[in-house]
Amino acid sequence: MQTWWGSLDPFMQTLWGIAIAASAVFIIQSIMTFVGMDSETNFDGDFDGDMSADDAGESTPFQLFTFRNLINFMLGFSWTAIALRASTESTSLMLVGGVVVGVLLVCAVMYLFKWMSGMQQSGTIEPEALVGCKGSVYLTIPAGRTGEGKVQITVRSAIREYNAMTDGDRLPNEAPIRVVAVLNGHTVLVEKV
CATH class of the missing domain: 2.40.50.140 (Nucleic acid-binding proteins)
Incomplete structure (x- = not known):
């Protein structure tokens, strides 16, 4: 008897693996955000404890290459490619559609964080x-x-x-x-x- 996973071709197995892993990490990140344990890790190993600029003003809160953005991209990419499989057999179309949705999702999340940070008050009195x-x-x-x-x-x-x-x-x-x-x-x- 062949399992569901075994009936998939290697390309679809890869997409499902990415989708499941990205979804699991996204859920963990969401839970950590809601309980106040949110953190951003950049690819170069730097660790930023929050998304706001520090007192020195040297932090860049909206960096493109962060772990959160990677997960958001993989989430949009993999689930879109899997959804497009139902309507097309073209691997190229699935990849292009997945990349477009992944980039749009990253842009939407970055815009949302930028909008929310604009509502902060510094508390500094001139x-x-x-x-x-x-x-x-x-x-x-x-x-x-x-x-x-x-x-x-x-x-x-x-x-x-x-x-x-x-x-x-x-x-x-x-x-x-x-x-x-x-x-x-x-x-x-x-x-x-």
Whole structure:
């Protein structure tokens, strides 16, 4: 008695092998993505933990040659070629159709990830955005820039904490303040409101 696998010619066995392996890896990748264990591996062995650009801005999140894109291509290629076998015996047509669908699937997934990454917010606040913001003293600020205290400022509907100095009198806890200038990335100059 001949099995289903044994009745296939070597070309179809290869296509089915690719389809089954690519589908299994795709399912595993999908599960890992939904539980937060997603990762991208490039062919050169580099490992990127996520699809977003890093703080230095050196990461290229939409690389063409990634393991995920290879699996997406193989998935589209193999299943399309298998489906075309029902309508044609032409190996060339099956290969061309499979390659076209594989490339389109890779492009669609890359576009989807690019679109989703465009919805991210960096969370970075430019220094100009702090000037004029109001808040309150969290830790007492000494008079005349002789030392630093801390303030809590409302910026873009979020409360942020910064080191603070003042040119005026000592500002006690809970005193209402307004940011006059940004001295550096972590310290602001404030005045009493």
